[in-house]
Amino acid sequence: MTRERIVGDGRDTAFRRPTINDVAALSGVSKSTVSNVMRQTGSVSDATRRRVVEAVERLGYRPNATARNLVMQRTNLIGVLVGDLANDFNAELVKRIEQHASAAGYTTLVCNTGGHAEREGSRIEALLEQRVDGIALLDFTGDRAVLSQLLGERVPVAMVSCWSEYADCVAVDDMVGVGLAVQHLVELGHRRIAYAVDPLMEATTRHSRAEAFDRVMLRSGLPPRSEWTVLCGTGDDGGDDAAMLELLRGEAPPTAIVAANDHTAIRLMELLEGAGRAVPGDVSLAGIDGIDTAGLSRIALTTVAQPKEELASLGVALLLGRIESGYDAPPQQRRLRPALIVRQSTAPPR
Amino acid sequence: MTRERIVGDGRDTAFRRPTINDVAALSGVSKSTVSNVMRQTGSVSDATRRRVVEAVERLGYRPNATARNLVMQRTNLIGVLVGDLANDFNAELVKRIEQHASAAGYTTLVCNTGGHAEREGSRIEALLEQRVDGIALLDFTGDRAVLSQLLGERVPVAMVSCWSEYADCVAVDDMVGVGLAVQHLVELGHRRIAYAVDPLMEATTRHSRAEAFDRVMLRSGLPPRSEWTVLCGTGDDGGDDAAMLELLRGEAPPTAIVAANDHTAIRLMELLEGAGRAVPGDVSLAGIDGIDTAGLSRIALTTVAQPKEELASLGVALLLGRIESGYDAPPQQRRLRPALIVRQSTAPPR
DNA sequence: GTCGGTTTGTGGAAGGTTCCAATTTCACGG
DNA sequence: CCGTGAAATTGGAACCTTCCACAAACCGAC
Incomplete structure (x- = not known):
């Protein structure tokens, strides 16, 4: 039962974690019974x-999930792929996803892709090797190779705050969101509105918000x-960044900017004020996401808030649903309504 | 090789991932050879x-890490335990840790404990069942039961930005850090300095910073x-929070506050300004950590910055070192030097 | 050809569980 | 005391790898 000592330095003894067989032997039953008890x-x-419980405690036995995973063909692990954990919005989402997942008995593998398709691919590869039961995509570079890699694998995938017609998705309705921001600015009297894109942002959302911006502007009679x-x-x-400053220096410059996300909006706020443009005095600024930092009174960023909690809980529910009740079902797609939060970064134009 | 169809609805066919045996059969060699190729x-x-490579590609074979983990007694998984991922400092640290770990071939399991010892314990339990090769603790509630649970398990542990004499640790020298903040305030002319604690903060760091504050104050001739x-x-x-406002309302109130971390400092900034106290006009404010938000010009928080990158890389190095070169070695403890970043939240007292 | 040595390939055990069919034990009515 | 059905327990196969000792094939030299 115990192995021989391995080296001579006197402190390293072969250490073996107790197995179900050790428990069985100590309590005088078969491993099947121990398994049943556990x-x-x-x-x-x-x-x-x-008797079994006592033996378990005496030995400090802990079931080996690795062995269980192998025989069950199930790991109770889910992977979460995120572009940039240092972005508040993502961090909050991941935190909530982890909470919901662990409440349902799953443990979360988090991978930060940094927005590189290559890294994204290799991290997915690692997740698949670990045989995760499902993958939540918070960011998706949009790389086609990665997408087909994933779709070809028959692994449940849920996209949270991003979109693909081939998988379960939950995201905010960007037409509505961008619409709220633009409408708010228009009501304040703005006519010349620019749109700031974040190059690091997740591709599908980036496109859908950019497109929404154009459509909404048109609808308001303001050809973008x-x-x-x-x-x-x-x-x-x-x-x-310089291009934006350039734009503001031109004649008849924009009097307001909608940023594709709060992170960019706040960076822009820094940039503009650093260049001597007051917000909202010279330029109004609105973001999208509703991160906590935007709510600080010194920042006071007007923003279109995403319902983070619903995003996370629905995302996990979709993923677990697919894991637990079968891979083959038409994708479920949920659009949530965002909400405008008006703060002090927007005001009527001069 | 292929299994029979399972249900009659015509779209669900028993799906089996190809195994090493399938590859062996297709390429006409033994599984050992396939293993060698892989x-x-x-x-x-x-x-x-x-021939083997071709078969692998034809079948879309991917080694099953679960089976490998079982036989190798090694998972290449590390667990990361963090109190609150929504705290910038933690999110940034986790992000960097994940980067270093994955560069070394490890995948990261992230658990958010919310600062509850109970949850902490159950998440550790889950990590141990999954047989992670090591655990990085970014936050530690200090619960003794949890500590002994961990220490009794012979699992490599590294504490990053927290401390225990029994494990590998890397953290900033809090005496130095708090000293820098206090000294800066003293040099500005402050004599009445309060200290703001974050109840959600990791226990060991909380104590060490609080103690450091008292010692540093004493050393400066300002009995705390x-x-x-x-x-x-x-x-x-x-x-x-009300208690702090109360304190400021008293006579001969503090003219400066050192907050145990930036997160609290920024909350305090909100609180004070909401109550009509200007920062730094009425009260100077200094934080610790050096989170990105503190650097925004509208926040401009004076802070003692932790070297996040070194913390993460050293932390991972310590953990992997212990994993890869033996559990039994005296704990290694590294103290790093923090750096004062003076911004506009501190100024001479009135 | 045969011999030694190297390169290449193989079969089987081990790793720790779960699951199932089969067996043993038990309690009870006849 | 036997038979019966339920409850309790068990042994072995399966899950998919890695590893190791061993076998086969090959090669050049005699």
């Missing part, structure tokens, strides 16, 4: 149960101008 | 290798007053 299945007499859609960023991410 | 071990002829150490919080977390 899982509370089958029928075992009280006396036997007590393509040069007023600016990719903002520090440079190494493919965006160009 | 792991690039042993010696296999070019011709055979090609116990009623000036205030547990700040919304109430449901055990803290009491």
Whole structure:
């Protein structure tokens, strides 16, 4: 039962975790009975149960999930793929997803892709090798190879706050969200409105919000101008903050900016004020997401808040539903309604 | 090789992932050879290798990590326990830890404990069942039962930004950190300095910073007053924001506050300004951690920044070191030096 | 050809569970 | 005391790998 000592330095003894067989031997029953006791299945007499429980405690036995996973073809693990955990919105979402998942008995594997398709692919590969029961995608680079890799694998996938027609999805209705922001600005009197894109943002959402912006502007009788859609960023991410400043320096510049997400809106707020433009004095600024930081009174960013809690709970529910009741069912897609939160970063134009 | 159809609705066919045996059968070699090809071990002829690789691709074979884990007694999984992922500092740390771990071939299991010892215990239990190779503790409630549970398990543990004499640790030197903050305030002319505690904060760090504060104050010839150490919080977390406001309303109130972390400092900034106290006009405010939000020009919080990148990389290095070169070695403990970042939330007293 | 040595390939055990069919034990009525 | 059905218990197969000792094939030299 115990192995021999391995080395001579006197402190390293072969250490073996107790197995179900050790428990069986100590309590004088078969491993099947121990298994039944541990899982509370089958029928075992009280006396036997007590003896087994005692042996379990004496030995400090803990079932080996690895072995269980192998035989059950089930790991109770779910993977969460996120672009940038340092983005408040993602962090909050992941936190809530982990909570719901663990309440349902699942443990969460988190992978940060940094928005690189290559990394995304390799992390998915790792998740699939670990035989996760399902994957929640919070960010998706949109890389076609990755998508087909995933779809070809028959692994349940739920997209949370992003979108694909082939998988279960839950996301905010971007037409409504962007509409709320634009309408608010229009009501304040703005006519010249620019749109700031975050190059690091998840691809499907990025497109859908950008498209929504154009449609909403048109609907408000304000034909969008393509040069007023600016990719903002520090440079190494493919965006160009200078372009936005340039735009504001031109004649008849935008009097308001809708940013594709709060993270960008707050960066922009820094940028503008650093360049001597007051917010909302010179330019109004609205974001999307509703991160906590936007609510600080010193930031006071007007934003279209996503219902994070519903996003997380519905996302987990969709994923677990697919895991537990079969892979083959038409994808379920849920659109949630966002809510406008008006703060002090927006005001009537000069 | 393929199983029979299962149900009659015509779309659900028993699906089995290909195993190493399927590959072996298709390519006409033994599973051992397939294994050798996959792991690039042993010696296999070019011709055979090609045939195997082709079969692997045809079948879409992916090694089953579950089976491998079982036989290798190794999962290449590490657990990360964090109190609150929605706290910027933690999110950034987790992100970096995940990066380092995955670069080293490990996948990361993230658990959010919410600061509850009970939840902490149950999440650790889950991690141990999954047979993670090691656990990184970013937050530790300090619960003794949990600690002994962990220490009794012979599982490698590294504490990142928290401390225990029994495990590998890497954290900032709190005496130095708090010292920098206090010294800065003293140099500005403050004599009456309060200390704001975050009740949700990780226990060991909370104590060490609180103790450091007292010692540093004493050293500066400013005997700390116990009623000036205030547990700040919304109430449901055990803290009491009102108490801090009360304190400021008294006579000869503190002219400066050191907060145990940036998160609390920023909350306090909101609170104070909401109550009509200007920062830094009426009260100076300094935090600890150096989160990104503190650097926003509208927040401009003076803070003692932790070297996040070193914390993460060293933490992972310590953990992997212990995993890969033996459990029994004296704990390694590393103290890093924090750095003061002076911004606009601190100024000379009135 | 045969011999030694190297390269290449193989079969089977082990790893720790769950599940199921089969067996043993038990309690009770006849 | 036997038979019966239910309750309790058990042994072995299966899950999919890795690893190791061993076998087969091959090669060049004599």
